Amino acid sequence: MLPERQLTGPVSLCLPNGRLNPDAVGWARTPLVNTDGVARGPRPYAWGRNKRWEYWGITTPTHLIGLTVSSIDYAGVHELWVFDRDSRKEVAVNAVVPLARDVVLPGTLGAGPASARAKVPLGELRIDIDEVAGGTRLTASAPRVSLDIVATRPDGRTLADHEAMGVVVPWSRRLFQYTVKDVDRPAMGTLTIDGVEHGVPAGESWAVLDHGRGRWPYSVAWNWGAASGFVGWVGEQRRVGVQLGAKWTDGTGSTENAITVDGRVHKISEELVWEYRPGEWMTPWHIKGERVDATFTPFHLKQSSTQLGVIASSTRQCFGHYSGWIATDDGAGQRIDGLLGWAEDVHNRW
Numbered sequence: 001m002l003p004e005r006q007l008t009g010p011v012s013l014c015l016p017n018g019r020l021n022p023d024a025v026g027w028a029r030t031p032l033v034n035t036d037g038v039a040r041g042p043r044p045y046a047w048g049r050n051k052r053w054e055y056w057g058i059t060t061p062t063h064l065i066g067l068t069v070s071s072i073d074y075a076g077v078h079e080l081w082v083f084d085r086d087s088r089k090e091v092a093v094n095a096v097v098p099l100a101r102d103v104v105l106p107g108t109l110g111a112g113p114a115s116a117r118a119k120v121p122l123g124e125l126r127i128d129i130d131e132v133a134g135g136t137r138l139t140a141s142a143p144r145v146s147l148d149i150v151a152t153r154p155d156g157r158t159l160a161d162h163e164a165m166g167v168v169v170p171w172s173r174r175l176f177q178y179t180v181k182d183v184d185r186p187a188m189g190t191l192t193i194d195g196v197e198h199g200v201p202a203g204e205s206w207a208v209l210d211h212g213r214g215r216w217p218y219s220v221a222w223n224w225g226a227a228s229g230f231v232g233w234v235g236e237q238r239r240v241g242v243q244l245g246a247k248w249t250d251g252t253g254s255t256e257n258a259i260t261v262d263g264r265v266h267k268i269s270e271e272l273v274w275e276y277r278p279g280e281w282m283t284p285w286h287i288k289g290e291r292v293d294a295t296f297t298p299f300h301l302k303q304s305s306t307q308l309g310v311i312a313s314s315t316r317q318c319f320g321h322y323s324g325w326i327a328t329d330d331g332a333g334q335r336i337d338g339l340l341g342w343a344e345d346v347h348n349r350w
Contacts, residue, residue, distance in 0.1 A: 036107035076100035149189030151207035177214030184241030227341025
């Protein structure tokens with residue numbers, strides 16, 4: 001187990017000179033870390049290493065959805081992806097915009113809207129992410145597809161008192177990352193594909209946020225797994241969100257592992273062992289530790305790769321169901337059987 005420090009008060013991620021503030025290293029239940037300094041970092045060492053993004057993964061009874069707005073300084077990289085679970089057909093709209101033109105990202109989580117505009121074949125990709133009363137509104141449109149979905153915060157909570165695992169990962173004083181993984185947001189709204197409207201029904205649909213602000217090494221690999229849903233019998237259900245990661249945090253003294261149960265974050269301060277077969281992505285994955293024993297069984301593989309000069313990426317994101325257990329802070333094993341989500345293997349050069 002790692003001695004991770006819990007942050008309990010507001011703190012800035014960056015010092016005035018742009019380097020990591022040592023007081024920011026730790027994890028938090030609520031968005032206490034101000035990351036405005038990432039976008040304002042001094043040259044030359046900061047520019048090109050700054051990475052800022054909002055990724056939303058949404059699961060419904062009929063569809064899987066991915067929505068990305070990002071800036072990696074020398075490019076904006078955006079995506080609207082939809083998979084029909086019945087027909088197994090997908091719509092994928094991707095855009096790489098030089099120098100991240102027409103990208104808006106708030107310096108700090110919740111400090112303003114995020115948006116992207118980009119020309120794509122046959123039209124335009126438009127993405128807007130706005131904080132609204134009771135949640136976050138996600139709207140997007142592109143040729144063939146559009147959506148209007150609200151990722152709600154249960155129990156009337158505001159952004160300031162809604163719990164989500166946030167952690168600062170320090171590679172060095174120059175390179176570091178702040179991530180918030182908000183993994184149990186009930187979703188509702190509509191999705192339209194080729195003129196046909198599909199509901200995103202409340203109580204059966206879930207949204208997961210990956211919010212990132214930091215300065216990254218040029219070459220990095222990671223695993224990420226997340227899942228959301230209700231576990232248990234009718235009348236005794238618990239709302240559970242799973243957040244598991246590996247590789248990119250190894251050796252830093254920080255981890256991004258946690259489970260959220262009925263809105264309460266339980267931090268898992270240990271590096272987990274991921275067992276899976278590269279190249280045989282659709283076989284079960286196993287994720288283990290002192291407080292985790294999880295099996296992930298995929299039903300769909302989303303593969304993508306990019307080779308654009310200095311930018312290169314290879315992503316295998318599998319969607320499927322989790323089973324097993326994760327221990328909460330009191331030592332009780334919380335079952336996660338049947339939760340829908342994903343597990344991924346990524347290597348980026350950026």
